[in-house]
Structure formats: C-alpha cells, structure tokens
Amino acid sequence: MDNLISHCATWAALIAHQKNLAQVHLRDLFALDSQRFEHFSIQTSGLLLDYSKNRITSETLTLLQQLATEAKLQEWIVRLFQGEKINNTEQRAALHIALRNRSNRPIQVNGKDIMPEVNAVLAKMRRFSDAVRNGEWRGSTGKTIESIVNIGIGGSDLGPAMVTRALKAYHHPRLRCYFVSNVDAAHLGETLAELDPETTLFIIASKTFTTQETLINAQSARQWLINKLGNEKAVAKHFVAISTATEKVSEFGIDPVNMFEFWDWVGGRYSLWSAIGLPIAVMISQDNFEQLLDGAHELDKHFETAPLLKNMPVLMGLIDVWYSSFFGATTQAILPYDYTLALFPAYLQQLVMESLGKRITRDGNRVDYPTGPIVWGAPGNNGQHAFYQLLHQGTHLVPADFIIAIESQHNLQGHQEAVLSNALAQSHALMMGRNTEETQSALDIPPHFLQNGANKSLSKEKNEKFKALTEQLPHRVFLGNQPTNTLVYKKLTPYILGTLLALYEHKVFVQSVCWGINPFDQWGVELGKQVASTLLPTLQADQEKTTHRRHDPSTEGLLNYIIKRRTK
Numbered sequence: 001m002d003n004l005i006s007h008c009a010t011w012a013a014l015i016a017h018q019k020n021l022a023q024v025h026l027r028d029l030f031a032l033d034s035q036r037f038e039h040f041s042i043q044t045s046g047l048l049l050d051y052s053k054n055r056i057t058s059e060t061l062t063l064l065q066q067l068a069t070e071a072k073l074q075e076w077i078v079r080l081f082q083g084e085k086i087n088n089t090e091q092r093a094a095l096h097i098a099l100r101n102r103s104n105r106p107i108q109v110n111g112k113d114i115m116p117e118v119n120a121v122l123a124k125m126r127r128f129s130d131a132v133r134n135g136e137w138r139g140s141t142g143k144t145i146e147s148i149v150n151i152g153i154g155g156s157d158l159g160p161a162m163v164t165r166a167l168k169a170y171h172h173p174r175l176r177c178y179f180v181s182n183v184d185a186a187h188l189g190e191t192l193a194e195l196d197p198e199t200t201l202f203i204i205a206s207k208t209f210t211t212q213e214t215l216i217n218a219q220s221a222r223q224w225l226i227n228k229l230g231n232e233k234a235v236a237k238h239f240v241a242i243s244t245a246t247e248k249v250s251e252f253g254i255d256p257v258n259m260f261e262f263w264d265w266v267g268g269r270y271s272l273w274s275a276i277g278l279p280i281a282v283m284i285s286q287d288n289f290e291q292l293l294d295g296a297h298e299l300d301k302h303f304e305t306a307p308l309l310k311n312m313p314v315l316m317g318l319i320d321v322w323y324s325s326f327f328g329a330t331t332q333a334i335l336p337y338d339y340t341l342a343l344f345p346a347y348l349q350q351l352v353m354e355s356l357g358k359r360i361t362r363d364g365n366r367v368d369y370p371t372g373p374i375v376w377g378a379p380g381n382n383g384q385h386a387f388y389q390l391l392h393q394g395t396h397l398v399p400a401d402f403i404i405a406i407e408s409q410h411n412l413q414g415h416q417e418a419v420l421s422n423a424l425a426q427s428h429a430l431m432m433g434r435n436t437e438e439t440q441s442a443l444d445i446p447p448h449f450l451q452n453g454a455n456k457s458l459s460k461e462k463n464e465k466f467k468a469l470t471e472q473l474p475h476r477v478f479l480g481n482q483p484t485n486t487l488v489y490k491k492l493t494p495y496i497l498g499t500l501l502a503l504y505e506h507k508v509f510v511q512s513v514c515w516g517i518n519p520f521d522q523w524g525v526e527l528g529k530q531v532a533s534t535l536l537p538t539l540q541a542d543q544e545k546t547t548h549r550r551h552d553p554s555t556e557g558l559l560n561y562i563i564k565r566r567t568k
C-alpha cells in the first residue's frame, strides 16, 4: 500500500493547499492578476487552451507538477512512445501513436518494426476507399455503392461515428453513412428500411470478432442482403470486415481479401486511427483521413517533447486530477460550441470512463482516492436550455470543457456571432457568478427597501413590486466559481479534429499515470457479458423458470415476468 501516490508528501501538500484554495473565489484570482489569461493559457497545433478559469494558482501547478514527477509521468510518456507493454494486465503495448506516426520512425513490437504493416494497411484502405468513391467498386448487380453501413459497437463505433459526423462537410456527395451498434432490432431494422441492397456496403468492425451485439447485427444484415439479392455470392461485394481475428472473419463468411487488419496493441477506444477508421476514409477520402492522422501526430510530438507545464494534455490531465482527487468532483461536462461535435461527449464517455473507471492500481493495490469522473455533455447551446441551470445554481462542483470553433462549417448570417457570444457568456457567468449586491442592483431594489421593508414614501405598486423582487433575490443569486477550460480552434478540419482527439487521449493517459492505474484494459465490462450469456439460453428456449433459481430472486422474477408476456 505504501506505493500509493496518495501516501507521498506532495499529495499531503496538495490536500493542505486545496483547503486554502477552497475558500477563494475565481473572481478574486482574476482580481489579483490582470495577466491571468496570459499566464494560464497555451497554444499548440492550431488549438488554444485557456485554463485561467480554473481554481488554481501557480503554486497549484507547481505542486501538481511535483505529483506528476513523483508518478514518473515523463518516464511513462517515454514508455508509451517506445511501445513498451504498458497495458500490463493484458501484456500488450498501447501503440495508437504508431497508427499516426507520420514521421515513419521505426517502432518495435516484440523486436519487429511495425511501421511497414501500418503503412500497408493505410495503402489498402486507400485503394479500397478510392474504389468505392470513384465507383470502381460495385455491388454484385453492377451498381455503384451509395450507402455505407458500419456495424460495430464501443470503440468500433463511437470513434468513427463521431468523426464521420463531425466531418460531414467533407463527405462524398454520392455516399451516405450509417452506424448500427445496438442489438435492439430497431436499430438495424430502421436502417435497413432506408437502404437499397444493390447499392449498400456493410463494414463489420470488431477487434475481437466475438462481440455479441456486432455478430448478431452482422448475421441479420447478411441474411437481409442474401434474401433481397437472392444470391449468397453477393456477400463478397457487399461485406468487408475490420478485425484482428482473421480466422473468425473467415468463419463468418467474409473473404480475408476483404478484411482490413489491425493489431492487439490497438485498444478498442483508441482504434479510430487504424482500419477501424475505414468508414471515415470512404466518406471523406483517404487524403483527408491522413490529415486527421497528421493532426494527431502533431499533438503527439507536442506531448512527447514539451515540458510538463507547457504541455497541453499534461496541464489538462493534472487539472482534472486536481478536481477529482482533491476537490472531490465526481463529474465533468463536455460542452462543444461546434454542432458538428454533437457525438463528441458520447465518444469521450468511453475514452475516459473505460480508461479511468478503475480502483485497483497497476500493482494490484486498492486506491484510497477518487479516480476518473463521470463524463457527460451536449452541444453548448442545447445544453443551456436543458441542464445549465444545475451548473449555475446547483450544489455540484462540475468542471467543464468549453470547445469553441471560431467558424462554423456553414455560413448563415448572424448564427456564429450568437454561438460565440453564448459560449463566452456562459463560461464568464459560471466563473463570476452574481453576488447578492450585484443581484439587488440588477433588479433595481433600493437599498433602503432591503433594510427597512415597505416604505410610506413609495406608492403601493412600488412597495408590492420591491417586496416581490426581494423575495426573489436569493433565487437570482449565482455563486459562480464553477471551473472551466476553454479550447478554441479556427474551424473543424480533419487536421484540427486529429489534434483535439489526441489531446484528450493523452490527457487521459496523464490522469492514469498520476493515479497509478492502467488505462488500457477494461475488465469491468466482462461480468455483465458473462451473466448475459447464462440468461440468453433461457430466453432463447422461452422457458419459464420458477423452481431452479440460478440467479437472484429479482432477476428470476423479472425473467419470469418477461417470458410470460412475450408474444410467441
């Protein structure tokens, strides 16, 4: 237990420092330093990070830097980039950086340079995406492809779906892209209803090719295609697979020639840079896909080389550690003021929560401090009319990231000014709040009315109005002091999106190092899968189990209730 980071002197110093800073309002920190924006903002690779609206001082950063040093962050960054097997519970490297290693420097796995294989898959993706886009790849009846359906879940869905959505402005005009992930037949069924089998291409994306949801959806899609086209041979022209499991892909009935490979050193939630990005490449072109890789590589270089306190992902990671472990913040909001990033919060949920939702350290000890936060969010303007009330006046500390595009993908007069003014207004209001005096003055309640109440010198109407406003007063006060980061870029291009995604990936890595946990495994998803596999046969057989209880009484009760009411 002694090697828990929480037992080091810096951790104790941070606890003491937090006690002091907890009493300080962000508006006071700004009052103390008119250059706070200059002191607490940083630019790299087309991104600006303003972290001045955080409950930190330069002493906080010095202590957090010391913590990172105690956690050996710099050594861990080297190990990540050298391809060491830092995913210790699965004995694998975590080499998503190799997938976008545009410098092509050799990176070894088990003594072998993996870059030739990475480049070969990129070349195969180029050939295939070009062929689909220019109409050379045709369906079994000779028609060009118009619809791409990606069937996958988790990392084999969220990353490509988010990127494809975000880069809609770059889509090929003939092509439409669908992402089917949920095993509820409504998802695939609704999608198939919109499709013409002769012009549809299915991409089955699964790292393991064992994921139940994906395989059930893939089987149904295959059957639909065969039924519609009346020909099993059609599968070869309408199905391709992306996987690390060649044999399983063959067993499913997809020719390995139509398989795009990736490797066990690519984690599912870090895989959009691999062949899992194929739907992206088909929709936006391989050139643009490689721009995405270029952007990520640029950010990788920054992460690898910049000193800790001039390093954007390190700063963001340390600030997150500060809130989770020292302020007890349990949640974090992601607020894009760029509508094309609508799926970004959902993508980040997997990246952050599957990576950091852990309580056992790399060396098997139980942590005695809070780790990864619950991540959620929605495009900013929509969120304002839904959940911002809680951010402004609720009881939770909710650190938030504002992500702002200076320019939209569309140019309609008056829109972008409204987006930008709202974004800046919200982070300002969350930081400053509005105290009682300011609220009283904004409501125009005379100070003497507040002190003495109703007053004969005022008319009856005025007295009633001021009485009502005085009753409202506490409800209209804003405490402020809600911390935020603001990330700004000019316009969302593939390159900029690459930098943004790599920034968050590395931020998560920094947090994991500080907390001593492995961000690259996900054992927590196993138990539910196992239990589902024991329930499935009962549901398939449609048998009511009342005597032999294999589960808890609640689960058995629910099972019986459902089975009785199913339409046979």
Ligand code: F6P
Pocket (backbone or CB within 6 Å): 153, 154, 155, 156, 205, 206, 207, 208, 209, 210, 211, 214, 268, 269, 354, 522, 525
């Ligand atoms: O169940 C979680 C998970 O293992 C994720 O980590 C992964 O991204 C997802 O399932 C899909 O896995 P696969 O790509 O192997 O189908």
